[in-house]
Amino acid sequence: MSPMPSELVIPVALGDRAYDVVVSPRPLLALAEDFLQTQPTGSAVFVFDSNTHVWAEPLLQTFQAAGWSTIPFVFPPGEERKNLTTLHDACRSLMHQVVDRQAIILAVGGGVVGDLAGFLAAIYLRGLRWIVAPTSLLAMVDSSVGGKVGVNLTQGKNLVGAFHQPMAVWTSLTTLSTLPQREYRSGLAEVVKYGMSLDGGFFEWLENHADAILRRDPEALLPMISRSVQLKAQIVAEDERETTGARLKLNFGHTFGHGLEAATRYLDWLHGEAVAWGMIKACRLAERLGRFSSTETDRLIRLLDRFGLLTVLQVVGPSWADSVIKCMQSDKKRAAGQWRFVLPVRIGDVAIVSGVSESDVKAVLVETK
Ligand SMILES: NC(=O)c1ccc[n+]([C@@H]2O[C@H](COP(=O)([O-])OP(=O)(O)OC[C@H]3O[C@@H](n4cnc5c(N)ncnc54)[C@H](O)[C@@H]3O)[C@@H](O)[C@H]2O)c1
Ligand SMILES: [Zn+2]
Structure with a gap:
């Protein structure tokens, strides 16, 4: 095999909804800094669970240091939290902050966080841009790509949802270091x-x-x-x-x-x-x-x-x-x-x-x- 490239950028070819998935051995913060250099400041909502907090918190601080206003929304880990109650809590917490249609949602976590945050982005104020930083292997190889977002009902999984493509996927291999075996x-x-x-x-x-x-x-x-x-x-x-x-x-x-x-x-x-x-x-x-x-x-x-x-x-x-x-x-x-x-x-x-x-x-x- 040829020498390992430092990082790969994989385009998801979806016309005006196209985006890149960056897969990188660099820290998540480095991927965020690349983005911050190209963007005017604004507000960013960080969605994560209490296990992925370790990756979300430094990211949030990096955005803050770059002059962004930041809003955290954290919830307990687990599939049972991927529901309308958590989504409603998230909407309410955004209502209490200044989140306008220019805001960006950042999902930092596994598939549960990604599906919930992406759905929040699909529906809040009829749609916000979002970025996903997957931290579980499943989220990196599957749920972060393709824009399927949603939550569960008691009657079954993923019964309420939408297709809402992210604007970017930041996959930093470093985040796998804390993932349970x-x-x-x-x-x-x-x-x-x-x-x-x-x-x-x-x-x-x-x-x-x-x-x-x-x-x-x-x-x-x-x-x-x-x-x-x-x-x-x-x-x-x-x-x-x-x-x-x-x-x-x-x-x-x-x-x-x-x-x-x-x-x-x-x-x-x-x-x-x-x-x-x-x-x-x-x-x-x-x-x-x-x-x-x-x-x-x-x-x-x-x-x-x-x-x-x-x-x-x-x-x-x-x-x-x-x-x-x-x-x-x-x-x-x-x-x-x-x-x-x-x-x-x-x-x-x-x-x-x-x-x-x-x-x-x-x-x-x-x-x-
Ligand atoms: N949207 C899609 O196309 C799609 C595709 C496949 C699966 N999914 C959804 O994805 C979900 C499953 O994803 P999952 O397996 O990532 O579940 P998950 O988000 O629940 O993550 C699994 C566990 O690992 C923890 N975790 C995640 N990253 C971590 C890290 N770096 N360090 C420590 N702990 C970490 C989480 O807190 C959680 O406890 C399901 O809800 C499924 O429906 C969606
Ligand atoms: Zn699967």
């Missing part, structure tokens, strides 16, 4: 998903760099995160609002994964852990339908094992099959009564397959491999 591994499942569904060469690169990736070596993080962002950006540019079906490919492993998350009431497994399991089940289903070879599934299993993502396969046995199927029915309802599975064709390519029978789905759920 379980969260980091969970984010790796989404990275593996890109390899499986879109880029076999990337999958192989992950196999060859697994140790450096687990050490969070910047020389591995930079290409790993940049390639994931490039792949996501390409799909988003093709299918910004999920109308052509291209974006569906990113759901590889997610039909089963969402079923498991819902069956366990989002309590037992992190999203990536459920997706890792879901990718294996999708491969087994494809094998059953004669579309995929078991030696390829074994390759996926070996990589997930190296990333510490096989626990869920060992723990979730046949007794879960019925409750997972029941939860998967809601996906079916949304697709006019038919399951639409994203199934592998080969490592690096997937196909959307409709009309899979419940007995085939159940058969792979009761398997323990």
